Amino acid sequence: MFGVMQEMAWKEHLGGSKYKLVARDPSKISRPKKSHVVEVPPDIAKSVRKTEQWLTLELAKWADSVESGQIIKPEKMRFIDFVPKWKRGYADQNMGGNTIRNVMGYVNSYLIPEFGQSRLDQIRPLHLVTFFAGLTKKDGSPMATNTKLNIYKAAKSIFDAAFDWKLIPDNPIDGVQRPSAGKKEKKAMRSVKKNYTRAEVVTLLTALYALPSRWRLYFTGVMLGGYRRGEFLAVEWSDVDYERGAIWIEDQITFDEEGNKIESEVKTEESEGWVYMPQWYMEDLKRYERIWKKEKLSCRKWLGEDKQYLFHGGQGVMYYPSTPTLTWRRFLAKHKLPHVKLHGLRHTAGMLLRESGADLKTIQERLRHTKIGTTADIYTHESESISREAADRLEGLRPKRQQIAP
Template sequence: MAWSEHLGGNKYKLVERDPSKASRPKRSMVVEMPPEIVNARSDKKRDNWLAVQEDKWSQLVTTGKYQDKGKNRSRSKKKTFKEFIPTWKKVYAQENMSGETIFNSNNIIESRLIPEFGDSWLDEITTLELAEWFADLRNLKNGNLLATNSKLNIYKCIKSIFDKAHEWGVITENPIDGVDRPSMNKKEKKRIKDVKQNYTKTEVAELLLTMYKLPTRWRLYFTGVMLGGFRRGEYLAVELPCLNYEESMIYIENQITIDEEGQKVESEVKTVESEGWVPMPQWYMEELRAYERQWRKEKLQCRKWLGGDKQYLFHSGKGVMYYPSTATNTWAKFLKRNGFTHVKLHGLRHTAATLLREHGADQRSIQKFLRHAKLETTDRYTHEKETVHRSLISPLEDMNPRKQKIAP
């Protein structure tokens, strides 16, 4: 059975005894652990990666497929594209991708990649073949040329597959290396630029008033997303203990997303920076306090509570979490019904940034407020963060729709 020795940094030596030799000499090779595994938050991912490498090396040596230096023979059995997919999913995707990303990748694999490349030998797929295929990708429903963003999602998926096949020695050359990453042309860039990305302060004031036509839970959900810059799934996962009325803050630590089967599930937020307290306008927190009282009253009256110990602030009845897409669809219907220009639900996060920027907040402070993944936040749980953000959101106190004469 093979074992590994840490050589320092991200390098490891894999060792196995050669059974074909009477003296059973040791055979070894050096591998480098990928950065995404080295930096993984879980030791389990690193241990699993090493275990897979040890097993692969053991198979090569004990089956006689080990080759001395200078020989370029493939280190693994020849595989078709379709045959390699389960290995890619088990060893890489399930350890490094979110459930939602795996779900979307599965759809791409089944609808696009398997029909085109499934029966092709992995090492016989050429760069030219891939480039021509990408150039002619079309919408499966109407036959129109595929939008660049859709092409990019397909590119990322197939690139991951070929990259790993090359890294693991299944193919000696990576054909995707010669295929250009899809990029928008001038026409597409102009079209995207013309799409409304966020609302102005005047539009926000009108939206806040119009949202009184919604059920209270949805009015407070969309208002919170707009003023707190929350991601869709983050705010759906907030529970009652996450509300701090005294300090007017909401704690974000989880998100509602989907797993690789497309089923709704609660998981941790994607990055460490995404977790933490988010200050909110005091008037909004007072509305949440009143909403919580009604929430608890309705739970007591519920004959069959299905939420278990979970106390989701926003739920679909009987304590059950919402599907993330439910919020998106509800928002789209509200805008259409009331004649507002459509802005994606995620655009409310950008709207929060716009409101802060209009009141003089600098970009770094806005990034802290939005808990951007690229910002190295060091004061996530301290009063220092609260102080910075409390002054940041003070202008939002004036957005209270009840202060306006026509508010309900």
């Protein structure tokens, strides 16, 4: 086998730590050669044995790529031809099914119609700048910056991969400014209510008693524990620890690439962990568990198999991730309560902590953010109660009180 590989593929030393890997294409009658230059990493190059092992592995991978037909000359690679390779080589390895579905929606709706037939190496920054500057909705109205940003992220991921995989000499997206909201749009965004105040939370907790127990406890839990909607849907009774007073988060209910509901692991390692809850909430949950078990015993046909979801759509079947969103929106409208998106309950949990004096590290750990920068970006923006408190501290400087005013 090794003799065959030597005949089909070999390496040539170019000097220093650089080598040319050469392989023959078995799909061609004349078996033309295809080459690829690699550089041995400095820590490996120190050892002759490790260098040989590394080169043998790289040569085998290169030969396999050539044999499987995955190697296409950069000058012949169109954008539309590269997208499936990017999806298989990057998106499928690093994105969840629902994210892939959304990203591919932007790729198919905007990027492929614009760049599909263009060669990768001929797409320039100016082409991308012009494209983003002219982006509008289908009816010609202005496109939201967030939508432009999502299209930009999709394009960046694709061009970054093409550059990293040495299919293009320069990355055209590097010369494109990341879309950002204008002054008018930023003002409109600031006017959108993103979370509830502490006083509003008190009102909400009372109003939630109008809902069935499962939904009252679901929304209350999200508001106090800062769970993502899919995380809390995936919680089972085995994840509830009454003695600890906490709930274990490990999985989530989400959509796959085809739009079907599935259970999967949470996105990051940091998202996994115990979330401690108020004791009164855990007592409420315990009472609900007794009712839950009675309902299961009386269920003629349990469809949840061995799953024991706290919140399910009947007969143990997992909810669709979109069901809580719709239920929340209808609840607010029916009771004429201020509208905040369901994800805003997670922000509410963070703001309650911030307004109680918790530091950013505590909030980060509570909400299970991967980076504290994410926490800082969200929770260092204006909080009405904190801003009011800061202003009240200046009351003592009132000139007439200080007897310094004329």
